[in-house]
Amino acid sequence: MKASWVILHAVLALHISLTWSFNGELAELECPDDCDCHYFRINWVTDCSDSNLTEIPYEELSLNVYVLDLNNNRITSVGPFPADIKMRRLQMADNLMTEVKKESFAGLNYLIDADFSGNMITRVDPDSFDDSPGFITFELQGNPLDKVEGPFLSIKSLLYLDISNCGLKYLNPLFFANITALSTLDLSGNPLGVIDNKVLEPLSSLETLKMNDCNLTYIANYAFVSLENLKNLELSGNIFTTTDWSSVFDYLPRLEYLDLRYSAIKQLPETVFSNNTYLRTLILAQNELNSFDVSHTVGKLQQLDSLDLSFCNLSLPLSEDAFVNATKIRSLYLSGNSLFASDLLVALAPLSHLEKLSLSNCGLTRLPDTFHNFKSLQELDISHNPLDDAFVKLLTPLDKLEYLNMGYSNLSYIAPTSFSKMTNMRRLVLSGNEVNNLEAGLFGNLTRLESLELNFCGLRRAINATLFFNNLTYTDLTELQLAGNPLHVSKSGPLFPKQLSRLENLDLSNCNLTFLPPDAFYWTRNITTLVLRGNHFSTPNDLRFLELLPKLEVLDLRYNNLSTFSPKDIAVNPNVEKLKLIGNPWKCDCSVAELWDWANLEKGNLAILEGSTIGAEHVTVGKTNKRKKLLVCSYDTNKQPLPIIMNKTVPGRRPFIKPQRVLTSTNRTWAKYVRESGCEQPANLQRSPRAAKTDSEGHLRGSELEPNTWAAAAIKAAVVYITLMAIIGIAFVLAKKRRAPKTAAFDKNN
Template sequence: MFLSYFLVLVFSFHCGLSATCPRRCSCDPAQSVQCYRATGIPREIPFTTRRLYISHSKIKQLQITDFRRMPALEELVLSCSGTESIENNTFKALSTLKSLELYKNQLKQIPTFLPPGLEILKLADNSINTLHASDFEGLMKLRVLDIRNNLIATLPPSAFSSLCNLQSLILDGNKVESVSAPLKLPKLKYLSMVDNKLNSFPTDFFVSFQNLQFLSLSGNFLTKVPLALPKSLLSLKLEKNQLKTVRLQDMKHLENLSEFFLTENQLTSIDGAQLLPNLTRLELSKNQLHTMPLRLPSRLQKLDCSNNLIQRVTAQDFQGLQDLKHLFLDNNAVRSFEAGALQQCAQLSNLALEQNLLVSIPLRQVDTLARLDLKGNDIEGIGEQELKDLKQLQVLNLRNNKISALDGKVLEYLPRLRQLYLDGNPWNCTCDLLRTRRALVAKGTDVRGGQCAAPAESRGESWMSSRKILQQCGDHLSSLERVKEERKKMKASEIDDDYYDYELD
């Protein structure tokens, strides 16, 4: 009896919602309403609505009367609707509102008199140019404030004084050139000021951020790492600035720092990162490093020194790096790679050395290596000594080198090889090479073989698929091999040449 009564109530409620759902909107029993291409806030929205989403509409102005019939509203999203202005007190009566998102509109100021229970406020991609002392007044429960991609030039501390529970502040893509006084945000955990015009910070700017864990200042004009950063930091991003040096001595108090991003600066050297004992990721790509970083922390797991000017790699560079898993040295000028240089890196699985000046595969690699990229070097041959330690190797990229011959016996040292990239080399398509080809096909290795450079009659032919070459060597594929070959062609066509999967088995 009770169940029947309950079902009648649910059915009636659902029908009621459907009957009152406005045009160009969809309503569901969970009290959510979604509207598109509206010209105003629909009047027929059910009074029980808890979540209202309006996008891609033409609503130039919001008025205080628009939301009077929504006493249960908890979440309001109005995006991409050309909204320019909001009448005073429009949201004040929405006592249950917790999340307000008004991104991608044309607002020029922060809405006034926001409800005190608000926890999330997102106003990204508008035209707000000034923050006033009263903008966030009374918002003591606000946890997330996102005002990225506006026109804000200054950050008056008084504007943030009420935000005692703010945990995330996103100010990316504004026009902030300087900050004069510290912001008192004791519970802030995430601060992002990417792509502004900052060139420095006052020494005391971060003094109240005792719980800050993630700080991103990328895309500014900083010439120095800000001083007195909070000890609680876990991640620090300073990419795309104008740093020429990093005084790690001034950062040694950051004992919890795990990630440090310094990509696209003007650094010529790095020394002493061991002062950051818990650092696991160090990004130094696109700088002007001539040598490997010195004295790195023992817990480092990923080191990216790609796109620099490094010429030499030695064993001393990697002393104590027993936790290193991913090493990127591509797009440098490495000519010399000391044999066994990475022997202490007992967990190394991925090594990127493409686009360097190596004439041979570095010797005595660690046996944990799963991927080795050597594309675009000057390697002329592949020998037993170079591959015998690579029992775990799954991907070998030798594209665009100077290799002309490949001994199938050498590849027997790579029992787990899944992908082999050999195209872009000047192959001499002898019958020995074709026998190697057959062994690879039988093994199930996915091979990009490339084209023949010799002999003349085979020039331009693919040595992995040319029937002409196969016939010349008297080597005919069985029907099973043909099936395998077709599968490999299909699989190869789906592979993104630039994809770098460094989480292999």
């Protein structure tokens, strides 16, 4: 009995020790000196990017590293990595690697994704990832690959391959022979010239194929014969001349999305899409389709939902039967063609289901009197046309319109009744028109308006009360854009009227502002996002208006003239979740460290300081540019030599492994400077209980169950379940042992 209690206590102790690590903070793991490490959700990220490294700090890595970011260094070779490392994603973009070797990645049993884009790689060992059975994503774009004679890779699990812009001029018939599970392939930017019949034959599982900007002049008739599962095909930016499109597309019965933008196509046969009955999105924009007859080609696609014929130099008039068989079209883009209102009047008549219509850059001086047919039209773009106020009455029937773009239409006057019947309007764009004097009551009836864009309108003063109804709060109007207006701001008084009291998002970027009065937002205290990018704020004293914004969550001060900033400057804004400070001339002093420690310890989330840590956008598969824009500060160059930084252990900052460091550059990223500075922390700055809670970047938020919390909860539930099963099993065994002698005696007597 005593032994059973010992076992039970041991099991319970194991359960408590496992669950405790998830109730408190996640454990700090190893981190190289030249790197910044943190949790992204519950995964350990080691960010060594932009660190001028010439080799990987293998011995300083944690075996539990989930993402290792080595982007933008000077590393020439890889591996091998420590045994038992559990790395899932390896990012080595923009280094100096010349080869991918098998021995470099031996033992990486957990590796899923690798990004080697932007190196100098000429050769890839086909068996490089044999030890990674779950390897599914490989990004190699932007490497000068040599000609490949046989199979390029041998990875049965690979689903995503990006070898765009690799200088490939030829693909041999065996190139894809050993990666037959591919579902997404990007070959864009390679000067392939032609696609032969056998090249793509092994890729029967392919669903997305991108061959944009490949200098393609010809695709063989049977090149797509095995691609019956292909749904998305991109062929934009080529120079097709002799391709038989009817034969090529005939083998793609499941095709849903086709992009032929800017591919020198001048004509398409009438039967080109006869076997593509599921085609829903067709993009033919920026082709010289002078003599293109819409009715004989795309007009036959009965399932077509979206058609883009923008900038196709259409010379044939749109006939009355252009869309008579494609009546399901909901999105039609005709921008950039020289059109006449009379042709549009008859051609658009059958499109009673139209929801989006773009007629920008069409040289229209008036609009067709056909808008009464579009009972479902929700979005209309008539921007960049030489219109005047005479057209407004033709838009009157569009009472269901939710988005109207009249930007850059040479308007200087807008009548006060222009939008009186558009009571469903949610977004209105008037940017780029010199409408210095907006008429009283112009926006009065737009009671459902959510977003108003008046960028670059030459406005000298902000929105005033006369534009709206008196004594009416526009409860849905939450976004206002006034970027690029040379605003003249008074030294005192509110910037906006009481009617805009529900405003949440305000853009005042590039408005030549040097200050805003302290009571600028007296009536608009619900602002959560304030964009002041590209102005001339230089000291925290210029930001006293923040005191009236208790709900502020996002503050964008990028590219101003600030050299210092303190947590005290936003002490009255307790809900701040994002500070955008990149592009200011920051000084490397202890105010930088103070702000860093505030975000790390008090707020519990370094990602509040945009440019300090790695985020989701920096590890997104397929994203062309994952490089971070970093927060950078500089020392006073008049103080030479640069100081020797002593290794100090400070709460919330990781100590250095090496005993001392000597600065060699006047410019430092904030992450490096804070660790090297030795700045003392304020006595009242402690790790807040909020620091144990993560937000979307890895720190709890109240009691919300974000993905990381779900993961922790799932692990805890699993531990509890296993523990209970173990206890039940132990109890069952002990009970059976106690019954065993009695059972044996009973059997003997019988």
